[in-house]
Amino acid sequence: MSVYAILFDQTLCVGCRACEEACQQENHQPPHQAEGLDAESLTWVEDLGDENYARHLCMHCENPTCASVCPVAALQKSPLGPVTWSAERCIGCRYxxxxxxxxxxxxxWNSPNPELRKCQMCAHRLAQGRPTACAEACPTGATTFGRRRTLLREGRNRIESDPETYLETIYGRQEAGGTSVLMLLGRTCGTAHLPANVPPYDLPRLTWGVLEKLPLIIPVWGVFLGGVYWLTQRREAVARAEGAEKGEQQ
Ligand code: SF4
Ligand code: SF4
Ligand code: SF4
Known part of the structure; x- marks a missing residue:
């Protein structure tokens, strides 16, 4: 189980979007009001009406399916919590x-050199012992950061002490086998538009079940993609070496 997590309490969110703003600043993106998750918006505060809000961001699954299907290990789960993506490794297959x-x-999609984009749980800040930028910026305590175990306990306490306010489950405690983003949802806050049918167990075992039934295609495709990756790296290494050689000759 990962060490850290983010807890979002929907009942405390006032829709100020300080989390969005802090995220954009931290990730060197132009300031804007997000209208969904997109290449420039790694988190989005959705306005549900009647002063109710929902937050959307990568859930940082304990056993992420995205990482399990990646043929070149461009996505990886850190023991601290973040599921990170590496530009150097990614071959753009978009599995x-x-x-x-x-x-x-x-x-x-609009970039000549496109990259995958998703919240990285401020992994660089966690490595320095700092909280995520969104949690640090939230003025009401709706988004907090801490040890996953502590946040789960805190979530349970809030639900038990005020069952009329909160739905009884913590979203992310079990979904997809558990996630490093946990959500407390209000009974009267409207739907938070979170997928409702995510099974309560690790999903990579399903993907591997499917892959096992495709004994020829997947290994061959994997070898092909691995080859593409190797060729890309090789081409870059050659270009670097040639550049250095030219520099020496000048
Ligand atoms: S929600 Fe889970 S599967 Fe999806 S990108 Fe984040 S870590 Fe990967
Ligand atoms: S954890 Fe970092 S990258 Fe993710 S939404 Fe919060 S500020 Fe943005
Ligand atoms: S900063 Fe906190 S209160 Fe403001 S929108 Fe984000 S989660 Fe809600």
């Missing part, structure tokens, strides 16, 4: 976009 049960990863 992860199809595999994610929460429909999170986005692609820079």
């Amino acid at each position: 992860c976009m199809l595999a994610c049960p929460f429909h999170v990863p986005r692609y820079q």
Whole structure:
């Protein structure tokens, strides 16, 4: 189980979008009001009407399906909690976009050099012992950061002490085998538009069940993609070496 998590309490959110703003700043994106998750919006505060809001971001699954289908290990789960994506490794096959049960990863379709985009749980900040930028910026405590175990306990306490306010389950405690983003949902806050049918167990075992039934196609495709990856790396290494050689000759 990962060490850290983000807890979003829908009943405390006032829709100020400080989390969105902090996220954009932290990720060097132009300031804007998000209208959904997209290449420039790694988190989105959805206005549900009647002063109710929902937050959307990568759930940082304990056993992420996106990572399990990636043929070159461009997505990886850190023991601290974040599921991170590596530009150096990614070959752009976009299997992860199809595999994610929460429909999170986005692609820079309009860029000549497109990248996959999703929340990285501020992994660089966690490595420095700092909380995520969104949790630090939230003025009401609707988004908090801490140890996953502690946040689960805190969530249970809030539900038990005020069962009329909260739905009785913590979204993310079990979904897809558990996630590093946990959500407390209000009974009268309207639907938070979170996928309702995510099974309460690790999904990679399903993807591997399917892959096992495709003994020829997948290994061959995997070898092909691995080859493409190797060729890309090789081409870049050659270009670097040639550049260095030219530099020496000048
Ligand atoms: S929510 Fe989707 S993108 Fe995020 S870790 Fe889980 S499977 Fe991967
Ligand atoms: S954890 Fe970091 S990258 Fe993810 S939504 Fe919060 S601020 Fe953005
Ligand atoms: S900063 Fe906090 S209160 Fe403001 S929109 Fe984000 S989660 Fe809600």
